[in-house]
Amino acid sequence: MITQILLALAIAISPLYLWQSGLPQIGHAIAALPAALLFFRAKPWRFKPHLFGLAFAAYAVVVNLVVFALYRDTKTLLSAFYYPFNFLVWNATVWTLVDQNGQAHTKKFLLLLRLALWLFLLMETAMVTTGWYTGWKAQRPTGTFNDPNQLSHWVVWTVVVITSEAWLNRRSLVDGFAALVAGSICVFYAASRSGAIGMATAILGYGFLAASSLRFAAALTRIYAIVAVAAATLIVTAAAYDSIRSVLADVPLNALARLQETDWRLELEKRGYDRLYKYPFLCITGAGEGAEWRWYMRCWFTGEIHSTPANLLFSYGLPGSLFFLLFWLKQWLRLPGPGLKIMAIAPLVYSLGTYSLRNWTLWIGMGLLYGLARFAEDRYHPLCDCSAAASPKRPNLLKARVGQSPPLGLQA
Secondary structure (H helix, E strand, O other), rough: HHHHHHHHHHHHHHOOOOOOOOOOHHHHHHHHHHHHHHHHOOOOHHHHOOOHHHHHHHHHHHHHHHHHHHHHHHHHHHHHHHHHHHHHHHHHHHHHHHHHOHHHHHHHHHHHHHHHHHHHHHHHHHHHOOOOOOHHHHOEEEEEEEEOOHHHHHHHHHHHHHHHHHHHHHHOOOOHHHHHHHHHHHHHOOOOHHHHHHHHHHHHHHHHHHHHOOHHHHHHHHHHHHHHHHHHHHHHHHHOOOHHHHHHHHHHHHHHHHHHHOHHHHHHHHHHOOOHOOOHHHHHOOOOOOOHHHHOOOOOOOOOOOOHHHHHHOOOOHHHHHHHHHHHHHHHHHOOOOHHHHHHHHHHHHHHOOOOOOOOOHHHHHHHHHHHHHHHHHHHHHOOOOOOOOOOOOOOOOOOOOOOOOOOOOOO
């Protein structure tokens, strides 16, 4: 139980960035102990995706150590540790949700997680709409993060996890709707183009969930009530404070102007995509991360490529890309129903325009979604053996025990 509490605390405070990006934050330090302990206790080989995730982490270590030996860049050395650590956190998260000997603890873990996610989502929303704490850095609020894209990435994952948890465990659509509203406000004020596309995908997934629910009519009444209360609160607040009225008028205009003035052809070069065709041979084995001076002679932008698929291919080549793709695909296929599958794609769509693979939020999110799907299977089929030795055929969740009905639309 102690390891679960520490892991929940680490995930809860993961939005707090007290130092510059790339350095371990408080959440990383807290998560290190349960992640290491649960690696030996959790037997990750029970989880089918683990082999590909472990292979990717190992390959990333090898590539970055070779690059470090050649160029001696500290950033490259740090990159060799990011992915093994992220894999350990993923493993700990999944095990916490699928441990059949501690389902009571798992429910407490989910309760703590749900409260923490809502607390920080509402806090981040309040920060970006009022400018508190961030000081309106370059007219793009960052909340407790160092960068507006970090904020948007966390928001997209949080919305997806809140919606998925509520649907799988409580058959609730209200939580997802409220999270989508708060998340959309955050992303809009942060003026994140990647975040806007990610949220649009999440909204599409929510639409599929709503369409598959016979209880949507009842949920719609609660949704209308939430909208009415939120609108009334916003109107009263804006009428009472001049500063709030100014923020509500200026920031949306700045966000819309940034989206409209984007030169997409220039953006491709500014984000490093030209490296893919200027150094095509490096896409075979991978160029590793760091040592960015290698690209000075032929590229205008030398930082990391602002795209997860593109930078994954360039940094870790075909082997690394294949390992991670299979790792993600194995988890995605486990999710029940088209609605949740589309929701899970939202963070991936977000990552098309920014590199998020190194950020542990992605690995926590993957672990939570996969673990929630496994937890739902075990909950409605408690006699199901989900170990590697069990039959590879997954149980049909529509055939639940008498007295328990699975979420509508939930299927193997």
